[in-house]
Amino acid sequence: MDAEQLDQRLEAAVSIAEAAGPIALNYFRSPLAVDDKSAGGAFDPVTAADREIERQMREQIAARYPEDGIYGEEEGGRAGASGLRWIIDPIDGTRAFMSGMPAWGILLGCVEGERCLAGVVHQPFLGETFTGAGGRAEVRDARGTRALQTRASARLGDALLYTTDPSMFPEPAEQRAYEALVGACRMRRFGGDCYAYCLLALGCIDLVVEGQLKPYDILPLIPIVEGAGGVVSDWEGGAAHAGGRIVAAANPELHAQALGHLRNVSS
Known part of the structure; x- marks a missing residue:
């Protein structure tokens, strides 16, 4: 995949993740039914928001990239023919989500083999989208788009x-x-x-x-x-x-x- 194709994939991922934001906000800090997926093990919550977001994201990915595979936390996998697949975590941090804490995000990645080529975290409550692809990472928010840089401290x-x-x-x-x-x-x-x-x-x-x-x-x-x-x-x-x-x-x-x-x- 060349740089232009990678950029196109990244922008598609941003668009799909951000389009799911209004669904999440419709449920966040509102009365919310929570199911337990654990079947008797450690509590593993899932909400209608998780399911609705993943359903929409899968539909949008399939419409844009019908030859790609898809794997989501809630609905599992769909094989593809292109060698690329999309990884969805509709709400990473469901416990935080159901508790009203904005430490959750909508995750989407485009994967080839075992490597994620492009990754996105969208946090609609805070108005932030984090992206990574091609060796660069950025955050997009109300102030614009800026490069991300980790701390240099080595102690x-x-x-x-x-x-x-x-x-x-x-x-x-x-x-x-x-x-x-x-x-x-x-x-x-x-x-x-x-x-x-x-x-x-x-x-x-x-x-x-x-x-x-x-x-x-x-x-x-x-x-x-x-x-x-x-x-x-x-x-x-x-x-x-x-x-x-x-x-x-x-x-x-x-x-x-x-x-x-x-x-x-x-x-």
């Missing part, structure tokens, strides 16, 4: 770390590794979901450490963080596309220091 002792929920690390070995890293950082905060990765790309924080992620949770975020100068991997330093345990860092130096605490956790 782990100065780092601000975000994690969505401590229950992401149920195994004792995970907990020990995670708490060792937290102890080496300046501050930890909980509750970011996808927006924590946006804060990382904005240069507001230094690390995001998570567990139990699905591919649709992380794939659209990778080109945004990397395009801003950050690094995203699993806890062993490998590719992050499959989800699982993830560490995202503002720069390679911090990433290496974080991996020093997180590596070699038995699966």
